[in-house]
Amino acid sequence: MTTAMHASPAGLWRLAWRRLRADRLAMAALAVVAGWLVLVALSAAGLVAAGWEREVGVSYAPPSFLGTPAPGAAPAAMPGQPPRANPFDPLAAEIAALRAGLAASPEPARGAGAGAGEEGGRRATLPFGADKWGHDIVQKTIKGAETSIVVGLVAAFVAVGLGTLCGALAGYCGGIVDDLFEWLYSVFTAIPAILMILTVAAVLQTKGVGTIVLILGLTGWTGPYRLIRAEYLRHKAREYVLAAEAIGASAWRKMFAHIFPNVSHVALVQVSILVVGFIKAEVILSFLGFGVPAGVVSWGSMLNEAQNELLLGKWWQLTAAAAAMAVLVTAFSLLADALRDALDPRVKG
Secondary structure, eight states: HHHSSOOOOOHHHHHHHHHHHHHHHHHHHHHHHHHHHHHHHHHTSSSSSTTTTSOBTTOOBBBGGGGGOOOOOOOOOOTOOOOOOOTTTTHHHHHHHHHHHHHHHOOOOTTTTTTTTTTTTESSSSSTOOOOOOOOOBHHHHHHHOOOOOOOOHHHHHHHHHHHHHHHHHHHHHHHHHHHHHHHHHHHHHHHHHHHHHHHHHOOOSSSEEEEHHHHHSSOHHHHHHHHHHHHHHHHTSSSHHHHHHHOOOHHHHHIIHHHHHHHOOOHHHHHHHHHHHHHHHHHHHHHHHHOOTTTOOHHHHHHHHHGGGGGGHHHHHHHHHHHHHHHHHHHHHHHHHHHHHHHTTSSS
């Protein structure tokens, strides 16, 4: 009777994997997520995007598919009229002075290291353009993915680990322990999530990947806590837990050796859901200046830089960072939904 009511975790995982393989959209999303994770691992090992800080292109070099601009080309104007200046360009005075200096100086002779499409050893175009300092946008996007994805993954594990520990203690122990954690849960959920994140960021007043992970982990534990607590309330009175108590198992062993394997699928689904939210939260923090420090690139810092570039008509950094984030977040969301359905014990087959 106990065996019939209590399915083994190994059987649950095999059944979930069979359901997941039957979902083509989920497998496509899994392939996209796995591809990004492999790319991040290669970037962390220095095999990909290791030279993202090298100034390989001219400032704001356009993408190659837009063609090579003429040297000193200005924004397009009507035939017979001088080019119009951008009134919102914060560098208008500096650019005008540089152009005046170039016009007054004699044209340098082309050497062996400079040819068509190159200026002083820098390329005039790049596959998806360059930023203000001539950094390759493709390599910068890959390196930014390393920061954003690592923050999302590690912060999700921290939040789920903290939420699981608190939920297990509250659900299994009950009484004053449960009341204490419920009070903490009420305090944290009474404040909007983004305000809580910004408050913790302002209190810590330090920038870095570790700080962002700490901020997101300390503010994101409430969702996993609520679900894990409910699961422990259901499972602590099951026959297999009573049998473990009868043979003298300790409370910690019952909580984490007997009950947790049967609720671990809830924690896994929460990890996959929180990764998406934490990647977006890191982007928001970096965009607002609370995220990664100078010298560290992430998708959020790229979007922060891109807001000024848009005034100059340089859209490629914004497009690259936004498109990369949209692809990963969409794939992770689809995979999280499919994983939740596959691990649902109420689904037959």
